[in-house]
Amino acid sequence: xxxxxxxxxxxxxxxxxxxxxxxxxxxxxxxxxxxxxxxxxxxxxxxxxxxxxxxxxxxxxxxxxxxxxxxxxxxxxxxxxxxxxxxxxxxxxxxxxxxxxxxxxxxxxxxxxxxxxxxxxxxxxxxxxxxxxxxxxxxxxxxxxxxxxxxxxxxxxxxxxxxxxxxxxxxxxxxxxxxxxxxxxxxxxxxxxxxxxxxxxxxxxxxxxxxxxxxxxxxxxxxxxxxxxxxxxxxxxxxxxxxxxxxxxxxxxxxxxxxxxxxxxxxxxxxxxxxxxxxxxxxxxxxxxxxxxxxxxxxxxxxxxxxxxxxxxxxxxxxxxxxxxxxxxxxxxxxxxxxxxxxxxxxxxxxxxxxxxxxxxxxx
Amino acid sequence: xxxxxxxxxxxxxxxxxxxxxxxxxxxxxxxxxxxxxxxxxxxxxxxxxxxxxxxxxxxxxxxxxxxxxxxxxxxxxxxxxxxxxxxxxxxxxxxxxxxxxxxxxxxxxxxxxxxxxxxxxxxxxxxxxxxxxxxxxxxxxxxxxxxxxxxxxxxxxxxxxxxxxxxxxxxxxxxxxxxxxxxxxxxxxxxxxxxxxxxxxxxxxxxxxxxxxxxxxxxxxxxxxxxxxxxxxxxxxxxxxxxxxxxxxxxxxxxxxxxxxxxxxxxxxxxxxxxxxxxxxxxxxxxxxxxxxxxxxxxxxxx
Numbered sequence: 001x002x003x004x005x006x007x008x009x010x011x012x013x014x015x016x017x018x019x020x021x022x023x024x025x026x027x028x029x030x031x032x033x034x035x036x037x038x039x040x041x042x043x044x045x046x047x048x049x050x051x052x053x054x055x056x057x058x059x060x061x062x063x064x065x066x067x068x069x070x071x072x073x074x075x076x077x078x079x080x081x082x083x084x085x086x087x088x089x090x091x092x093x094x095x096x097x098x099x100x101x102x103x104x105x106x107x108x109x110x111x112x113x114x115x116x117x118x119x120x121x122x123x124x125x126x127x128x129x130x131x132x133x134x135x136x137x138x139x140x141x142x143x144x145x146x147x148x149x150x151x152x153x154x155x156x157x158x159x160x161x162x163x164x165x166x167x168x169x170x171x172x173x174x175x176x177x178x179x180x181x182x183x184x185x186x187x188x189x190x191x192x193x194x195x196x197x198x199x200x201x202x203x204x205x206x207x208x209x210x211x212x213x214x215x216x217x218x219x220x221x222x223x224x225x226x227x228x229x230x231x232x233x234x235x236x237x238x239x240x241x242x243x244x245x246x247x248x249x250x251x252x253x254x255x256x257x258x259x260x261x262x263x264x265x266x267x268x269x270x271x272x273x274x275x276x277x278x279x280x281x282x283x284x285x286x287x288x289x290x291x292x293x294x295x296x297x298x299x300x301x302x303x304x305x306x307x308x309x310x311x312x313x314x315x316x317x318x319x320x321x322x323x324x325x326x327x328x329x330x331x332x333x334x335x336x337x338x339x340x341x342x343x344x345x346x347x348x349x350x351x352x353x354x355x356x357x358x359x360x361x362x363x364x
Numbered sequence: 365x366x367x368x369x370x371x372x373x374x375x376x377x378x379x380x381x382x383x384x385x386x387x388x389x390x391x392x393x394x395x396x397x398x399x400x401x402x403x404x405x406x407x408x409x410x411x412x413x414x415x416x417x418x419x420x421x422x423x424x425x426x427x428x429x430x431x432x433x434x435x436x437x438x439x440x441x442x443x444x445x446x447x448x449x450x451x452x453x454x455x456x457x458x459x460x461x462x463x464x465x466x467x468x469x470x471x472x473x474x475x476x477x478x479x480x481x482x483x484x485x486x487x488x489x490x491x492x493x494x495x496x497x498x499x500x501x502x503x504x505x506x507x508x509x510x511x512x513x514x515x516x517x518x519x520x521x522x523x524x525x526x527x528x529x530x531x532x533x534x535x536x537x538x539x540x541x542x543x544x545x546x547x548x549x550x551x552x553x554x555x556x557x558x559x560x561x562x563x564x565x566x567x568x569x570x571x572x573x574x575x576x577x578x579x580x581x582x583x584x585x586x587x588x589x590x591x592x593x594x595x596x597x598x599x600x601x602x603x604x605x606x607x608x609x610x611x612x613x614x615x616x617x618x619x620x621x622x623x624x625x626x627x628x629x630x631x632x633x634x635x636x637x638x639x640x641x642x643x644x645x646x647x648x649x650x651x652x653x654x655x656x657x658x659x660x661x662x663x664x665x666x667x
Contacts, residue, residue: 004467004468004470005468008464008467008468009464009468011463011464011467012453012460012461015456015460016453016454016455016456019455020455105666190514195449195451196447196449196451197451197452197453198450199417199447199452199509200447203440203445203465204440204465204469205376205437205440205468205469206468206618212590223523308533
């Protein structure tokens with residue numbers, strides 16, 4: 001393998017890619033567009049009511065009246081939490097950013113004239129903190145002006161970060177960019193074979209391994225760029241609670257690399273087994289869409305019926321999304337190691353199979 | 365002195381089909397050698413074996429003294445190839461393509477100069493899909509010429525082109541010939557071979573059925589020159605009255621003779637009837653006539 005030929009083709013392919021409007025759209029813009037759409041839907045901004053988890057430990061008439069007052073503000077949708085549950089765990093499990101804790105001695109203190117209630121907010125969400133002020137103003141108006149009593153709100157930050165739906169979409173959308181690896185191969189290989197462009201490139205001395213190496217480098221770089229944009233947009237615009245710790249950074253890049261090799265190999269296999277672009281397009285969609293919807297990219301796998309969960313267990317993208325969820329949201333490397341190992345095995349196996357088939361194909 | 369290309373008893377089979385059945389020929393230095401034949405005759409298979417793109421079943425092949433099957437990497441810097449149905453990445457320009465080949469092959473060439481030589485400077489920065497058919501072929505020729513090769517393979521370079529583009533490419537080929545390049549030209553345009561080639565081999569069904577210079581082939585297989593006449597209804601009776609043997613082919617009355625002088629004397633005799641003649645064509649037998657007859661006879665014999 002000659003590095004100069006790999007780099008020459010990399011340059012040529014980069015030019016071709018950057019000029020291809022559809023290529024740039026699908027690889028860079030579409031994932032960002034999805035990010036913007038999902039961020040807008042599931043991010044914490046917007047004018048809809050905020051959900052607040054209310055736990056009433058007092059259970060008196062005065063305390064239930066407070067619940068009614070909160071409900072009547074028109075700003076909150078009240079979600080009652082049983083006194084037996086842990087409020088913050090409930091908030092985390094149900095991705096609710098705001099919580100109100102009504103203490104057991106609420107009525108006693110209320111009758112004395114001043115009572116404090118705890119407002120728990122998500123520190124990573126500025127809107128969440130602002131909600132405490134909204135509640136305070138509402139209570140001030142109702143109690144102080146109406147009854148002469150004071151019900152004061154003291155805000156307390158949630159010690160553990162809450163996950164939001166938008167957080168889950170970031171690894172999911174990174175998974176979406178992996179599918180570009182499939183698409184790139186599935187369309188390029190039959191097209192180049194049909195038009196004998198591989199033969200023409202071979203006149204420059206370019207060998208099949210050199211072409212494959214060059215394509216892998218290109219899509220690895222472009223995927224990293226695309227994923228970085230998704231990450232930055234998700235965090236910057238929609239306040240996603242995700243991060244990559246320095247110790248997990250290398251592992252995250254490795255997962256992306258495994259993912260890319262896996263999906264490029266799947267695309268290469270499909271591209272080699274189809275003989276023209278039209279068939280390739282059908283095969284591409286047959287692989288692409290089920291994987292997209294069954295691997296946890298857009299919908300949590302836990303919401304699927306059990307038979308679909310079984311199907312998703314056979315899809316490599318499932319393990320990719322799981323691995324990134326673990327690394328970026330839960331920061332728990334040990335829990336996602338099995339997924340990373342599965343990705344590694346899948347990428348090596350599929351790469352060997354697809355490159356061997358490529359070496360046997362005549363017009364490539 | 366051995367030729368730049370030598371082929372001895374070349375055979376190539378695909379499963380049960382024998383595409384090339386023992387072809388032998390030699391191409392001299394500075395010569396334009398043309399392989400002619402109908403579709404499926406085995407021309408492209410032969411050329412692709414010479415280009416190192418296909419493995420032969422048997423026989424000996426040398427290109428510039430080397431076996432292309434084993435040494436194509438070394439030959440790439442001294443051989444230029446324009447394959448049949450030349451194609452390239454749809455959104456890359458000719459200049460970028462040439463830069464790519466220059467970088468990959470480590471050449472010193474000036475792509476701008478090569479593009480000028482094939483008259484493609486004005487479209488050098490137009491992406492491939494927007495080039496005309498002729499310009500695409502010129503781009504292919506430019507790639508083939510970038511390494512200043514001693515030997516150039518041109519596989520059906522003018523297939524599907526309009527007459528103006530064909531002639532423009534002929535000019536490029538003539539320029540290459542003038543620079544002393546050896547050229548192997550595959551074509552099924554007989555006029556092209558007759559105009560450009562020094563030597564011709566007619567291939568049919570995997571074997572060479574005639575070879576030599578175009579003139580030699582025409583004279584060796586020459587059957588008859590002809591006069592073609594059209595005109596008034598009386599013309600046929602005039603010819604009959606003069607006892608000139610003729611036959612009808614469409615709107616023409618055709619008189620054939622293996623002696624051109626005999627045909628000139630018939631023209632002389634027809635002077636008095638010029639009022640009844642609209643068209644008079646004196647046509648010598650061309651390579652195309654010989655080719656069509658030979659290939660047709662082969663087919664008839666096979667049937």
